[in-house]
Amino acid sequence: MSLNINTEGTAATILSERVAHKRYITVWDRTTQFDDGRIIQWDIVGHDSPYPTFVVVFTYNTKTKTTCLLKEYVQGTNEIKYTCVAGSYDRRKHRYIEETVEHELSEEARLKGGTYINLLPKTHSPDGISELKWGKNRFIPFLCLDPVKDDTPMARDAEEYMEVVHDVAVDELRNIITRAEMMLPSVQTSWMALEYLKEQNLL
Incomplete structure (x- = not known):
């Protein structure tokens, strides 16, 4: 397997995403799927605003x-x-x-x-x-x-x-x-x- 550098935000398929918590910082519950079929859940943290932040x-x-x-x-x-x-x-x-x-x-x-x-x-x-x-x-x-x-x-x-x-x-x-x-x-x-x-x- 050879992984190409990806800075476009498209390295995996995002299957679902929901806000789990929001105050000054937002936490998202995100589920992604890799090309090899693995499906993984993540905690993603950041500001709920358009890029660039x-x-x-x-x-x-x-x-x-x-x-x-x-x-x-x-x-x-x-x-x-x-x-x-x-x-x-x-x-x-x-x-x-x-x-x-x-x-x-x-x-x-x-x-x-x-x-x-x-x-x-x-x-x-x-x-x-x-x-x-x-x-x-x-x-x-x-x-x-x-x-x-x-x-x-x-x-x-x-x-x-x-x-x-x-x-x-x-x-x-x-x-x-x-x-x-x-x-x-x-x-x-x-x-x-x-x-x-x-x-x-x-x-």
Whole structure:
């Protein structure tokens, strides 16, 4: 058997799906069938919203060659971890995906402006990158070149508990990742951003 990479959300046939629980997070009871005939039930977790679910934004100052990270409270494991700027693509208040980037940069990192680059490969599903094996959420990774300080930032959500860390060098970023101190969507976005910056001779 040879399994082909599938990022389209069609790797198995979904036979049925129902909501088992819903509050901030939704849990679905899903039944799927593989090509070999096996039928399996799963618990799937995520937000009950269209894809992509959220954005992750890696900022980069081309003059200082540094990034801006957050130290943020992670409720699932009750930890403080490093993250990039990230937030939900809420179609009730965001007209398009880049507006989510703009709002989250202002709210979380107190930054504005810059050049936005969507890092999702053109061959990939536009729904975004899957966050977790058992999770339904998908995200779009972005690079923001040369944002500046926002003197009138947008308000953060009530539950957000974070500290902004400016001027993080690329070598220190790599150390943070290898010390396992960064959340995985931020690791994915950082890796893709660094590869883009290397290709553009910006590192």
